[in-house]
Amino acid sequence: MIVDNSKLNLGPVKSFKILKEYVLGYKNVGASLEDFKIFSRDIKRYLSEGDAQMLIEHFMKIKHMCPSFYFDFDVDSKGRLSHVFWVDPISIKNYMLFGDMTSFDTTFKKNKYRMIFGPFKGVDHHKRCVIFGVGLIINESKESFVWLFNKFLDAMGGRHPVCLITEEDEGIEEGMKLSWKDKVQHRYCMWHILKKLREKVGPSICKETEF
Template structure:
């Protein structure tokens, strides 16, 4: 049990199984006192990664539910497909919402950012503050760049921002976006 707890903590820090094994050796005064081999440590780390890959969206949502419980202004929404895979994710924290209340007259929505390992596109809502610095109003991850996804995104943006529409929106010339915001 002792080794598993240490490996879990080190895996959060992205420390290798080999380094974890050496750290445990120092804690228990020698390799002979560990009670496991380096291969056991590597296998355990592999098993944790497999578990996380299979449940990463659930773990992500669970973490955000906990965040919402401690920060009432934190807003997030998500959608899944029939196979229960995450397809849309929107969030705005208290700072984002406050920034929008001050600087949200003009909003830039840019769905052209690269995809992550899940092929979801990062689509931030941004603006400019009184110091001419970019500020984030909200963020979104989308699996599809289509009318339905953009409509869902804009609805949640307005919900998070208290139904206050921006006076001006800057975006690319994506027909799906134009169709939704015009």
């Protein structure tokens, strides 16, 4: 029950209370709240140690069923998963049709595994957001972005986007220069520009609608 509830983001305290209602009283639970907390901690630690291997095995199963599915990964000097990239056949097809203008965004930053989520996105002919590929990287260094951009290019058969739209980030810019040279135009995302506008130019100029 603790494991199932954790998939719904319900912690050990709520699990303890839910089970109390189910068995009609705390005395019938058969464990204390502290037992619930300890078990929850231990099961999370156990699962986290195998999550990376489970992810790679999952991708391998998909690759076996669908040979057009592309994925690659890298590990650090300690054997820990450091980079992952994957893209399915539909995403590749979308990129061939709508990938001239591609957006790459790492705004979501780090998850609980301290890895940075970086999707490649675009817009189709119905103005809907479509995903071209997804990467997880350990940090925002130029080396990580070089690895990711090269894997993206490999998955897309060597076809570069005409323009890549990103946030302002030194690691991304250096990674682009090293991996894609000058083959791709680079532009900053308007959302990030407008977000920084007030602090850069001041509130008085922001009120100038003509400007």
